[in-house]
Amino acid sequence: MKIDEIKLMYEYNDWADERILACCAKVSPEQYAAPTSIGTGHAGLRKTMVHLLDSLWQTRITLQGYYKYPLADQAAYDATEIHDDTITTFAELRERWTIEKREMRAYIEALTEETLNGMLHYVIPGIVREYVVWQFLVIDLLHAMQHRSEAATLLTYYGQSPGDIDFPIFLSERTTGKS
Numbered sequence: 001m002k003i004d005e006i007k008l009m010y011e012y013n014d015w016a017d018e019r020i021l022a023c024c025a026k027v028s029p030e031q032y033a034a035p036t037s038i039g040t041g042h043a044g045l046r047k048t049m050v051h052l053l054d055s056l057w058q059t060r061i062t063l064q065g066y067y068k069y070p071l072a073d074q075a076a077y078d079a080t081e082i083h084d085d086t087i088t089t090f091a092e093l094r095e096r097w098t099i100e101k102r103e104m105r106a107y108i109e110a111l112t113e114e115t116l117n118g119m120l121h122y123v124i125p126g127i128v129r130e131y132v133v134w135q136f137l138v139i140d141l142l143h144a145m146q147h148r149s150e151a152a153t154l155l156t157y158y159g160q161s162p163g164d165i166d167f168p169i170f171l172s173e174r175t176t177g178k179s
Contacts, residue, residue: 001116009141011170016170019162021097040150041147042150046087053100055144056101061080
């Protein structure tokens with residue numbers, strides 16, 4: 001994979017995230033925090049959004065070598081995760097999201113072709129994993145797509161549909177400068 005290709009994919013990811021976040025800002029605090037049973041993976045908008053944030057955080061720290069060696073125990077791994085009971089409001093989520101997006105963009109901007117196509121080794125509880133860096137980044141992007149779709153479903157249910165968040169729409173808006 002080429003640097004420009006992964007940068008384009010992360011530019012799309014940020015664009016789609018912003019659409020979801022803008023709609024999250026429009027729901028009531030009660031809707032944002034409410035558990036749901038309509039079939040999304042994390043049973044509520046807040047839980048889904050915090051999971052997305054945690055995934056962004058976990059991806060970045062993994063890429064930066066945090067899990068290169070095993071941590072002491074399961075509790076040490078659990079302590080690295082962002083839990084939905086620690087980020088309870090949309091304002092808290094938005095603030096932390098801004099920081100994580102900035103950090104991830106900095107990582108992406110600093111990538112070289114050699115790093116992008118090099119190997120990533122990391123250890124999660126009891127498992128050593130290995131991916132080509134670009135594969136790991138694509139895993140992150142596809143994971144985010146799944147949970148953004150779940151968030152979009154909930155937002156639509158609450159009357160705040162993010163509209164089309166498809167890649168061709170992003171490309172068209174990027175080309176025309178319209179949003």
